[in-house]
Amino acid sequence: MSTTFTIDTATSRANPTPSLARRLTVPAIRRRKGPDAEPLVMLTAYTVRTAQLLDPHCDMLLVGDSLGQVIYGLPSTVPVTLEMMAAHGAAVVRGSHHAVVVIDMPFGSYEASPQQAFESAATLLKQTGAAAVKLEGGEAMAPTVRFLSERGIPVMGHVGLTPQAVNVLGGYGARGKSDAEAAKIVADATAIADAGAFAIVIEGVMEPIAIRITEEVACPTIGIGASARCDGQVLVAEDMLGLFERTARFVKRYDDMAGRISAAAEAYAGEVRARSFPGPDQIYPSKP
Ligand code: KIV
Numbered sequence: 001m002s003t004t005f006t007i008d009t010a011t012s013r014a015n016p017t018p019s020l021a022r023r024l025t026v027p028a029i030r031r032r033k034g035p036d037a038e039p040l041v042m043l044t045a046y047t048v049r050t051a052q053l054l055d056p057h058c059d060m061l062l063v064g065d066s067l068g069q070v071i072y073g074l075p076s077t078v079p080v081t082l083e084m085m086a087a088h089g090a091a092v093v094r095g096s097h098h099a100v101v102v103i104d105m106p107f108g109s110y111e112a113s114p115q116q117a118f119e120s121a122a123t124l125l126k127q128t129g130a131a132a133v134k135l136e137g138g139e140a141m142a143p144t145v146r147f148l149s150e151r152g153i154p155v156m157g158h159v160g161l162t163p164q165a166v167n168v169l170g171g172y173g174a175r176g177k178s179d180a181e182a183a184k185i186v187a188d189a190t191a192i193a194d195a196g197a198f199a200i201v202i203e204g205v206m207e208p209i210a211i212r213i214t215e216e217v218a219c220p221t222i223g224i225g226a227s228a229r230c231d232g233q234v235l236v237a238e239d240m241l242g243l244f245e246r247t248a249r250f251v252k253r254y255d256d257m258a259g260r261i262s263a264a265a266e267a268y269a270g271e272v273r274a275r276s277f278p279g280p281d282q283i284y285p286s287k288p
Contacts, residue, residue, distance in 0.1 A: 008022060025100065026132055026198050032059070032232070033220045034231070035229075040060065041060075042060040042061070042234035044234070044235070044237050045062070045092045046070065048095035051096045054099075056098060060099050060102055061092055061096055062103075063101065063104060063128075068080040070243075071088070076163065077163050078164060078167070081106060082123060089124060089129075092128075100132065103124050103128060103130040105121060105133050105134065111137070113144075114143055121148055132155065134157070137192075138191055138192060139188055142191040142194070149196030149197070156197060159185055159188045161174065174225065175206075176206045182206065186209060186216070189213040190213075200222065202214075202221050202227075203223075204224070204248070209226075211227050211229050214227070214231060226250075235252075238257075239253075240253060240254050241253075242258055243257045243258050
């Protein structure tokens with residue numbers, strides 16, 4: 001995929017501002033379903049610079065509530081607020097031109113009622129310019145998914161291991177080990193898909209569950225710790241970049257950023273202490 005963008009100077013009433021190459025749309029994502037479709041690529045992004053770097057390579061950027069742990073050092077995603085999501089969502093939209101930006105609804109902002117969910121989702125879309133929201137949960141959230149979808153808010157579902165429910169689940173282990181739990185996860189995904197979700201994240205489940213859901217639901221599935229047979233994949237960018245020493249089994253490290261940042265900081269510290277930084281190229285010498 002090309003990583004350069006051209007300015008599209010044509011305007012219309014629907015798009016009154018000339019913009020960089022046209023962004024993908026939710027309906028275009030929704031059509032990427034099935035073994036013959038090109039797999040969907042999604043990564044998390046929380047900041048403008050990360051968004052700029054990931055955008056050319058991704059179909060979707062997820063402003064995940066995992067930012068609570070990754071950016072803020074919180075113990076889980078439970079304390080994340082709507083304000084945090086809005087601030088980071090706006091930064092990611094500013095840093096991207098190509099990918100559909102999906103923003104997580106934080107815990108407590110949508111579960112009470114479809115009306116509460118609509119107000120929170122509308123706030124996020126208005127304040128950020130993101131195209132869609134993601135929410136966790138299955139059958140119990142289906143009426144909310146329908147309520148939002150029918151009112152102009154595209155919803156991505158999230159089933160299986162749902163981190164916002166850590167206090168109920170008791171940890172972050174893989175889900176669906178018993179037949180009953182596997183059947184419940186399939187029923188959750190089916191309910192969310194039937195309610196109008198345009199895509200569903202399947203996280204941390206036994207692989208046959210992910211394959212079955214992918215075959216049964218009409219919308220694309222996005223796997224994380226699920227199966228290569230899902231319609232797409234997502235990872236937390238900092239995990240796959242190797243920023244953390246310990247990660248879940250399903251993370252593949254494509255870089256060792258922790259090691260490289262540490263080495264760069266060590267080199268800088270050494271030069272400062274040896275008074276070899278700044279060198280001649282980094283100072284403003286007096287005029288001859
Ligand atoms: O918050 C997040 O980053 C997520 C992904 C792990 C799917 O929900």
